[in-house]
Amino acid sequence: MRSSVRERETVARWDVARPSWPSRTAGVSLAGFRDSSAGPVDVPLVPHPAVTLVVEFGDGLFVVGDATGRQQRGSLVAGLAPGAVRMRGENVTCVEVRLSPVVAYAVLGVCPAELDRTVVALDDLWGRDLSRIREQLADAASWEDRFALTDSLLARRRETGPLVDPEVARVWDRIVISRGRVRIEDLADEVGWSRRLLWSRFRSQIGLPPKRAATLVRFRHAAHRLAAGDNAVRVAADCGYVDQSHLHREVVAFTGMTPSTLAGDPGLAVDDIAWAEPVAHLGVMRKT
Structure with a gap:
């Protein structure tokens, strides 16, 4: 180490x-x-x-x-x-x-x-x-x-x-803990809000809609897996992407780099x- x-x-x-x-x-x-x-x-x-x-x-x-x-x-x-x-x-x-x-x-x-x-x-x-x-x-x-x-x-x-609203803080924590792999509909039910109310409050207080926030958290976990030398196919599967192409598109969207370039x-x-x-x-x- x-x-x-x-x-x-x-x-x-x-x-x-x-x-x-x-x-x-x-x-x-x-x-x-x-x-x-x-x-x-x-x-x-x-x-x-x-x-x-x-x-x-x-x-x-x-x-x-x-x-x-x-x-x-x-x-x-x-x-x-x-x-x-x-x-x-x-x-x-x-x-x-x-x-x-x-x-x-x-x-x-x-x-x-x-x-x-x-x-x-x-x-x-x-x-x-x-x-x-x-x-x-x-x-x-x-x-x-x-x-x-x-x-x-x-x-x-x-x-x-x-x-921020306690409900917003709770949803954010759940997104982070799950590494972005959680259904936003389930989070709305968990805090007792409608999906529309959750979207509005979360977006105004956190800065991103809940789904976009989950996408960012998922990307960050995947980026560190790539930097650690993990295979892109395995990273895509483990982090909840549809396939390697999905991972590739998301990395490019967030960074302007390909997964292999980002990893190094x-x-x-x-x-x-x-x-x-x-x-x-x-x-x-x-x-x-």
């Missing part, structure tokens, strides 16, 4: 830090990244069933571009399933935050539905809060201090923000290092 992790770090070309403690806010995960490469970085933002915040600090260049050619510089928020997005830059240092959509509205101050399949400047949402936390992160002596600062900000914002992409290698569970200790994992 240890040698496998080191190999992935070499491919990923990042130093990665993770906190040794869980966030004060349920549904929040943190990781720190420092570009350890000798040249420009160009990696995809692989869709994940979470709203992604990137808070960059330092003197590096950080640009995100989407399939339309639109570019966003600096700290950003990526909604659920933002499409084929790539992160480019040099000497990048940042804290990345993954927010469950159940808490994203409260933390961000904007409904995730307004972020559907898009990337926006975090400054547009946080204003002075962003300027303050970037300065604090740059001045902090360690990753542990940076995580504590970021987590405190997220907790403060969460305390004053709106809550360093973006997933970075992901496995940064978000692996459980968190055993804090430390910067350096490439070898």
Whole structure:
């Protein structure tokens, strides 16, 4: 296991830090990244069933571009399933935050539905809060201090923000636990709502319709299976796709890459290092 992790770090070309403690806010995960490469970085933002915040600090260049050619510089928020997005830059240092959509509205101050399949400047949402936390992160002596600062900000914002309906949170949890393999009609019956009411409330509070959310969760599980070296035919069968062609179409739709290209992409290698569970200790994992 240890040698496998080191190999992935070499491919990923990042130093990665993770906190040794869980966030004060349920549904929040943190990781720190420092570009350890000798040249420009160009990696995809692989869709994940979470709203992604990137808070960059330092003197590096950080640009995100989407399939339309639109570019966003600096700290950003990526909604659920933002499409084929790539992160480019040099000497990048940042804290990345993954927010469950159940808490994203409260933390961000904007409904995730307004972020559907898009990337926006975090400054547009946080204003002075962003300027303050970037300065604090740059001045902090360690990753542990940076995580504590970021987590405190997220907790403060969460305390004053709106809550999603308990029924919506329950449906989201069921989709995640089932890895996207659950009938939406059954979930509506489970919470005592009509399918129309569930669709409307879930879409407005989470940012995607329930079926699309289930598709995203299923894709993410399949992507990690592909990255682990599993055969595409087996992944398609195990993850609930009709066949391999169905899996192929969905991977292309979410990432703009074929399954074989996605499986070897360093973006997933970075992901496995940064978000692996459980968190055993804090430390910067350096490439070898």
